Amino acid sequence: MTTKLKFYSIFLLAASITLTGCQTITIASSKDVPQYENIRTMQAEIDSDGDGVPDKLDQCPNTPENVMVDDRGCPFTMPGVGLKMEYRAFFAKGSSELSKEYQLELDRVATKMKEYDTSTFRIEAHTSEDEVNGGLNSLAKNRALMIKNYLLLKHQIDADRLSTFDCGDDAPIASSDTEEGKAMNRRVYGLAMEPEIAYNYPDDSNSNICIEF
Known part of the structure; x- marks a missing residue:
């Protein structure tokens, strides 16, 4: 009986030493194995206007420096700061029809x-060089009036708070050598702001080129 107990004691001691050695080896070796599963490749996101909102999420590109923006990249307004809000809409060739997505964005402008209630909205309408734009019923004017009438009829914004400008094809923002560039030039640019707020127009505004009507 004593001999068996001694044998089992020796066996258990040897097993304990073996297991401890195995655990030590396992822990030590795990430190040498690169933890690739926790490493993610981070891709740099482009923020052209430097407002802290990546271009792919920025709904108000070309924001001037030192202007506070919200999570959409649009000028952020706070009590006492005033309203500074940009708007852009793009059109099919030869058309002044405002698509649903740009209507929704215009609804946000109206809400602001x-x-x-002292803010005004400047509406600048543009065409591409391959579009007919001239005479009393010019395409640029029709696009500007589409925006103005939407705010007048749907949101009851007073007409004296809305100004419209015909810019024709004199102020492109993209090359006219490609269809994509021409599509970018078929646009309306709008700027809502309070009259007493000093504000430099963004690059897309062409106050010296456009003709008010």
């Missing part, structure tokens, strides 16, 4: 204009 009602909140800031």
Whole structure:
């Protein structure tokens, strides 16, 4: 009986030493194995206007320096700061029809204009060089009037708070050598702001080229 106990004691001691050695080896070796599963490749996101919102999410590109923006990249408004809000809409060739996505964005502009009841909205309409644009019923004017009438009829924004400008094809923002560039030039640019707020127009604005009507 004593001999068996001694044998089992020796066996258990040897097993314990073996297991401890195995655990030590396992822990030590795990430190040498690169933890690739926790490493993710980070891709740099482009933020052209430097407002802290990546271009792919930025709904108000070309924001001037030192202007606070919200999570959409649009000028952020706070009580006492005033309204500074940009708007852009793009059109099919030869058309002045405003698509649903640009209507929704214009609804947001109207909401802000009602909140800031002294604010005004400047509407600049553009065409591409391959579009007919001239005479009393010019395409650029029709595009500007589409925006103005939408705010007048749907949101009851007073007409004296809305100004319209015909810029024709004199102020492209993209090369006219490609269809993509021409599509970018078929646009309306809008700027909602309070009259007393000093504000430098972004690059897309062409106040010296456009003709008010």
